[in-house]
Amino acid sequence: MRSTPIEEEARSSALRIRQDKGNRFLSIVEACRWPATLVALLLTVLWFDHSGWGNFDASYDSGVYLESARMIRRGYPQYDVVFGSQPPLWLPLLRLSFVLFGESFFAGQLMSSAACLITVLAVMAIVAQLRDRSSAVMAALLVVLAPVELSWSRAVIADVPSSAFAAVSIALVARYASSGSRLWLVLTAVAIAASVLVKALGVYTLPPVVLLVLDRWRYASRLDRGAKIYGVSQDVVILGTTIAGLILPVALAAGLPKVWDQVVLFHLRARVSAGAGEPWRMIFNCWPGNGPLQMLIALSGLCILGGWRGLALLAWVLSTALGLLQQRPLFEHHLLAIIPASAVAAAFGWGEIVARSLNYWNDSRHGWG
Numbered sequence: 001m002r003s004t005p006i007e008e009e010a011r012s013s014a015l016r017i018r019q020d021k022g023n024r025f026l027s028i029v030e031a032c033r034w035p036a037t038l039v040a041l042l043l044t045v046l047w048f049d050h051s052g053w054g055n056f057d058a059s060y061d062s063g064v065y066l067e068s069a070r071m072i073r074r075g076y077p078q079y080d081v082v083f084g085s086q087p088p089l090w091l092p093l094l095r096l097s098f099v100l101f102g103e104s105f106f107a108g109q110l111m112s113s114a115a116c117l118i119t120v121l122a123v124m125a126i127v128a129q130l131r132d133r134s135s136a137v138m139a140a141l142l143v144v145l146a147p148v149e150l151s152w153s154r155a156v157i158a159d160v161p162s163s164a165f166a167a168v169s170i171a172l173v174a175r176y177a178s179s180g181s182r183l184w185l186v187l188t189a190v191a192i193a194a195s196v197l198v199k200a201l202g203v204y205t206l207p208p209v210v211l212l213v214l215d216r217w218r219y220a221s222r223l224d225r226g227a228k229i230y231g232v233s234q235d236v237v238i239l240g241t242t243i244a245g246l247i248l249p250v251a252l253a254a255g256l257p258k259v260w261d262q263v264v265l266f267h268l269r270a271r272v273s274a275g276a277g278e279p280w281r282m283i284f285n286c287w288p289g290n291g292p293l294q295m296l297i298a299l300s301g302l303c304i305l306g307g308w309r310g311l312a313l314l315a316w317v318l319s320t321a322l323g324l325l326q327q328r329p330l331f332e333h334h335l336l337a338i339i340p341a342s343a344v345a346a347a348f349g350w351g352e353i354v355a356r357s358l359n360y361w362n363d364s365r366h367g368w369g
Contacts, residue, residue, distance in 0.1 A: 059155050059156070059157075061155070061156075061157050061333075062105070062108065062155050062156040062157060065090075065091070065094060065108070065156050065157065065158070066094070066105060066108055066156055068082050068083070068084065068091055068094075069091050069094035069095045069098060069108075070098070070103060072091050072092070072095050073095045073098055073099075073103070078091055078092075078254060079254055079255050079258035079259060079262055080255070080258065083262060084259075084262050084263065085262060085263065085266055085267070086158045086198070086199055086263065087158075087196065087197045087198060087199060087200065087251075087259070087263055088197060088250050088251060088253075088254040088259060089194065089197035089198050089250065090158045090161075090162075090197075090198045090199065093111070093161060093198060094108060094111065094156065096111075097110060097111040105156070108156035109154055109156065111156070111161065112153060112154060112155065112156055112157070112160045112161070113153070113154070115160045115161040115163075115164040116149070116153045116160060116164070118164040118167075118168065119143065119160075119163060119164040119167050119340055120140050120143055120144065122164065122167035122168045122170070122171040122340070123136075123139045123140055123143055123167055123171075123340050123343055123344055124136040124137070124139060124140045125171040125174070125175075126139070126167070126170050126171045126174050126313075126344050127139045127344055127347050127348055127351070129171070129174045129175060129178060130174055130306070130309050130313070130348060131306070131347070131348045131351040131352065132351055132355075134351065134354075135347045135348060135350065135351030135354075136347070138346075138347040138350065138351070139343045139344050139346070139347035139348075140343075142342070142343035142346060142347060143339055143340060143343045146339050146343070148332060148333075148335045148336060148339060149336065149339055151332070152332070152333045152336055155333065157333055158198050158199040159199055159201065159333050159334065159336040159337065160336060161198050162195045162196075162198040162199035162200075162201040162202065162337075163195075163201055163336050163337050163339070163340060165191050165192075165194040165195035165198065165201075165202060166191075166192070166195045166201050166202050166204065166205045166337070166340070167340040168191045169188050169191035169192045169195065169202065169205050169209065170205055170208060170209070170212075170316065170344070172184050172185075172187045172188040172191055173185065173188040173208075173209045173212045173213065174212060176188060176212070176213070176216060177212045177213070177215050177216040177309075178216075180216060182235075182238065185213070185235055185238055185239065186238065186242055188209060188239070189238065189239045189242035189243045189246075190242065190246065192205055192206070192209070192239075192243055193242070193243045193246035193247050194246075196243070196247060197246075197247060197250055201320075201337045203323065204316070204319045204320040204323050204337065204341075205316065205319075206319070207312075207315040207316070207318075207319045208312040208313060208315045208316035208319070209239070210236070210239075211308065211311060211312035211315055212309065212312045213232060213235045213236070213239075214232060214308070215308045215309055215312065216235075217231050217232050217235075218308060270328065270329065300314070300317055300342050300345035300346040300349060301314060301345075301349070302346075302349030302350065302352065302353060303345040303346070303348040303349035303352065304349075305349060305352040305353065305356070306348055306349070306352045309348075310345075310348060310349065310352065313341070313344055313345045313348050314345055316341040316344070316345070317338065317341045317342055317345045320337050320338045320341050321338060323337070324337065324338060
């Protein structure tokens with residue numbers, strides 16, 4: 001028996017409703033997939049890197065910094081009564097964690113944990129903007145699984161927040177390179193200044209930041225060469241003046257001669273008295289005992305396949321490595337500076353290889369067809 005037009009229309013309408021519900025469900029899943037991945041990764045970071053909060057830690061540096069921050073909180077001036085071997089923002093930052101969470105080792109660990117989470121998020125933001133989200137997840141896992149990160153992420157040391165600010169600066173300048181809004185450039189300079197004021201790791205980000213600024217103007221096709229050079233010059237002036245305008249007042253307020261003596265000259269004297277050691281071996285052993293991860297990082301030079309942006313990421317790795325080679329003495333926790341750079345470069349390079357392989361496979365399959 002044939003259906004009437006009204007019945008056929010009712011069935012068609014019911015089918016469309018089911019299809020619409022299915023499409024809405026798939027769109028919700030698609031929209032939630034990336035946030036769910038972020039949450040899962042952050043929980044992984046907390047599980048691997050920050051289990052055992054508040055337990056005893058025999059780290060000498062952590063104990064000295066915690067006691068120095070406690071004295072500053074009680075009114076003793078930094079670089080005067082309290083010796084400060086790090087730039088002026090580090091101990092006040094640690095004192096802030098005391099104010100928020102109480103005066104304890106646990107409060108210092110919470111600050112390090114927050115900085116570690118910021119580093120992971122910044123690394124993912126860099127690779128997601130410059131490559132793709134799958135590569136961003138890979139970069140985050142490389143950071144989380146690095147034994148140096150696992151060992152020192154619970155320690156109360158300046159390297160952890162400084163490397164976090166440095167990674168944030170690269171994420172912000174990557175945003176500037178894609179959007180062109182100079183607000184992101186100013187925020188980049190603020191992040192670099194914050195990193196330098198905690199520990200001078202932010203200096204290592206200057207080469208990649210400049211290269212990504214150049215990349216922003218390379219694709220301004222409507223402008224002639226003179227206009228591009230003028231735009232780059234303006235950006236460099238904005239970066240330089242903002243960084244200097246933030247660092248110099250803080251250093252002057254803390255007492256520039258004392259800061260110079262305790263932060264700069266102190267480390268130069270330590271450099272003279274320290275042995276040469278084997279810094280290259282330490283740098284390449286950031287992922288000891290894990291052959292696949294060591295291979296990934298050793299091949300971080302593959303990011304050069306990504307053109308100018310890949311070159312910027314490689315410059316981040318090389319400038320950090322060269323800076324660490326000048327560090328005397330070089331301790332294991334200093335290698336926290338190169339973990340984000342290496343992870344970003346490796347993930348970006350492998351993402352580029354995967355994309356090229358897929359394109360080659362698709363082209364070949366179409367050719368066979």
